Amino acid sequence: MAIAAVILLFGLAHAAEPTASGEFSSSDFTESDRCKECHAITTVQWEGTMHSNAYVDPFYLKEFHAASEDTDGLVDSFCSRCHTPIGVVAGEIPPADGSQLSEIAKEGVNCDFCHTVSGSDGTGNAPFIVTPGDTKWGPFNDSEASFHESEYLELYTQSEYCGMCHEVRHPVNGLLIDDTYPVWKNSTYSQEDVTCQDCHMTPGITEFEANPGRAGSGAPKRDHISLHSIVGGNAFVTEMLGAEKEKEMAIERLEMAATLDMVSPEIANKGEDVTVEISITNSGAGHNIPTGVSEIRQMWLEVKATDAEGHEIYSAGTTDTSGEIISANTIYNNVLGDSEGNPTLSFWLADRVLSDNRIGPEETVAEEHMFSLPEDAVYPVTVDATLKYRSAPQDLIDHLFGEDVHEVPVIDMVEKSRIIYDPDTPPESRTQPQSESQSTPGFTVFATVAALLIIYVLKKQ
Ligand code: HEC
Ligand code: HEC
Ligand code: HEC
Ligand code: HEC
Numbered sequence: 085m086a087i088a089a090v091i092l093l094f095g096l097a098h099a100a101e102p103t104a105s106g107e108f109s110s111s112d113f114t115e116s117d118r119c120k121e122c123h124a125i126t127t128v129q130w131e132g133t134m135h136s137n138a139y140v141d142p143f144y145l146k147e148f149h150a151a152s153e154d155t156d157g158l159v160d161s162f163c164s165r166c167h168t169p170i171g172v173v174a175g176e177i178p179p180a181d182g183s184q185l186s187e188i189a190k191e192g193v194n195c196d197f198c199h200t201v202s203g204s205d206g207t208g209n210a211p212f213i214v215t216p217g218d219t220k221w222g223p224f225n226d227s228e229a230s231f232h233e234s235e236y237l238e239l240y241t242q243s244e245y246c247g248m249c250h251e252v253r254h255p256v257n258g259l260l261i262d263d264t265y266p267v268w269k270n271s272t273y274s275q276e277d278v279t280c281q282d283c284h285m286t287p288g289i290t291e292f293e294a295n296p297g298r299a300g301s302g303a304p305k306r307d308h309i310s311l312h313s314i315v316g317g318n319a320f321v322t323e324m325l326g327a328e329k330e331k332e333m334a335i336e337r338l339e340m341a342a343t344l345d346m347v348s349p350e351i352a353n354k355g356e357d358v359t360v361e362i363s364i365t366n367s368g369a370g371h372n373i374p375t376g377v378s379e380i381r382q383m384w385l386e387v388k389a390t391d392a393e394g395h396e397i398y399s400a401g402t403t404d405t406s407g408e409i410i411s412a413n414t415i416y417n418n419v420l421g422d423s424e425g426n427p428t429l430s431f432w433l434a435d436r437v438l439s440d441n442r443i444g445p446e447e448t449v450a451e452e453h454m455f456s457l458p459e460d461a462v463y464p465v466t467v468d469a470t471l472k473y474r475s476a477p478q479d480l481i482d483h484l485f486g487e488d489v490h491e492v493p494v495i496d497m498v499e500k501s502r503i504i505y506d507p508d509t510p511p512e513s514r515t516q517p518q519s520e521s522q523s524t525p526g527f528t529v530f531a532t533v534a535a536l537l538i539i540y541v542l543k544k545q
């Protein structure tokens with residue numbers, strides 16, 4: 085009796101358990117090239133993305149091998165479960181050197197892995213249940229194909245699907261290392277049901293935008309099919325791998341993530357101290373900026389004041405020839421600490437958060453910059469602020485790959501300028517630069533419509 089009950093309980097518990105390492109063979113999965121025969125557009129969209137490169141990513145591999153060494157192999161299947169999920173469920177990794185990995189496992193997060201996910205035991209640390217075979221699960225409840233069975237699963241339309249992998253907790257001490265899903269979950273985006281898919285799998289970037297089309301050859305026309313060109317802010321590894329289109333898409337996404345505002349005096353006397361306040365708003369991302377491996381990512385403000393002859397009066401947040409950021413007020417990221425409390429970029433060694441100044445969804449933060457106008461400055465003086473982003477500190481990449489091998493691109497997310505005039509300049513001659521293009525169109529249209537309406541109403545009266 086007791087034994088039967090234990091077996092029964094075990095059986096029940098097992099049914100909801102995440103798929104174990106080595107439960108399947110890589111030959112149970114189908115290569116993406118096969119899907120491409122009918123889902124050509126979708127497959128081309130996926131090919132240059134970090135999902136398709138999740139295992140072969142040279143930056144990942146360097147860090148993975150370092151982590152494996154530091155922990156005597158303890159993290160081998162942990163890291164691999166997200167970066168080569170087929171490699172893990174097929175029992176091909178460990179060994180950490182990848183020598184046993186099949187070609188399909190090297191496809192990283194691929195078509196057949198994602199579409200044979202038949203359930204999940206919550207979010208975080210990849211608790212997926214995968215059932216390779218004839219059935220492909222997806223967002224349609226009326227889909228028919230000759231090559232495979234189709235099955236609807238609501239999970240595909242929900243952020244929880246992405247939350248399986250986009251929430252990383254330290255396997256030993258539980259420290260939350262990647263909080264993308266939990267932060268989204270606590271944001272107004274979640275309350276308003278704006279999902280990861282809405283921003284990352286439609287042309288909308290910061291909101292849902294329908295993409296009508298056919299999901300495969302011979303498939304019916306639908307009001308919306310999703311994009312599989314799922315990109316974030318990674319303009320570095322995409323460049324390294326020659327994925328130019330995805331690099332451009334990452335830059336475009338970064339340009340949509342934030343807005344800047346600057347308050348500075350319109351006039352100032354020479355010798356006077358000038359204070360400039362710049363605020364940054366996370367207006368476009370449903371999570372912190374930066375997010376993901378944000379202890380490695382860097383975002384900061386570059387602020388420069390120059391006089392009419394181009395002489396620099398003030399600068400902060402520029403980079404020197406070795407790529408180091410000079411005197412930025414704040415680096416917007418989080419700093420993790422090891423067991424001795426020392427800052428570390430090796431998150432597998434971290435057990436605490438030392439600081440966190442990422443910008444939350446819809447949050448605004450401000451920076452103050454101060455300088456004095458030199459006696460020989462030539463009016464007018466221009467203050468430029470640019471929000472910068474890069475995927476990794478240059479010295480980390482130099483340390484991993486060697487000096488002068490890879491230059492981490494620095495992306496301008498958004499900029500703003502203000503002009504400071506000679507107090508003798510008549511007020512009507514003091515013009516200010518237009519707002520940055522990114523937030524202008526919507527506002528200009530709104531302002532024009534509002535102005536026309538007012539004129540119309542006034543005329544009628
Ligand atoms: C990271 C996981 C992931 C990967 C990799 C992935 N898909 Fe999808 N796919 C999804 C999700 C999630 C949806 C549903 C999105 C929605 O409805 O909002 C989807 C939707 C679909 C659909 C339904 C039609 C549509 O586009 O909405 C098809 C067909 C499809 N995927 C095929 C593929 C093929 C082929 C590949 C490989 C080139 C692939 N998928 C790779 C997660 C993935
Ligand atoms: C012989 C052509 C063909 C091949 C090969 C093929 N599919 Fe499909 N697939 C289709 C068609 C047609 C549809 C129907 C699309 C629709 O309903 O709009 C479809 C639908 C889907 C859907 C949507 C299922 C749902 O209910 O939401 C997914 C997911 C999918 N395919 C994944 C894959 C994957 C992964 C592969 C490769 C392992 C693959 N397909 C290979 C033709 C094919
Ligand atoms: C099986 C695990 C897994 C699932 C499920 C998954 N991802 Fe990912 N995703 C990854 C991994 C691993 C990477 C990073 C690969 C790398 O950079 O080496 C990644 C990368 C990304 C990136 C690129 C990040 C950057 O810095 O540019 C975005 C965006 C992204 N995923 C969004 C999504 C969305 C949206 C979903 C849900 C539809 C999803 N992912 C589902 C594992 C997953
Ligand atoms: C309201 C739109 C929106 C939603 C919702 C959203 N994202 Fe993003 N995401 C963005 C934008 C814009 C960026 C570029 C800014 C950045 O890199 O942080 C981005 C960047 C990313 C990155 C790269 C992070 C980095 O800083 O390098 C990842 C990974 C990512 N998103 C995953 C997700 C996942 C997973 C979800 C759901 C839990 C999600 N996103 C929900 C808009 C969104």
Ligand code: HEC
Binds near residue numbers: 147167248375
């Ligand atoms: C639960 C899933 C998961 C686990 C476990 C995981 N990762 Fe990741 N990893 C991700 C996701 C998702 C991203 C993309 C986030 C982003 O782009 O900011 C990522 C990104 C990375 C990146 C950045 C790659 C790039 O191209 O910029 C590195 C490096 C990395 N992971 C290393 C590791 C190592 C080493 C381990 C094990 C100690 C590990 N990861 C464990 C999901 C995971």
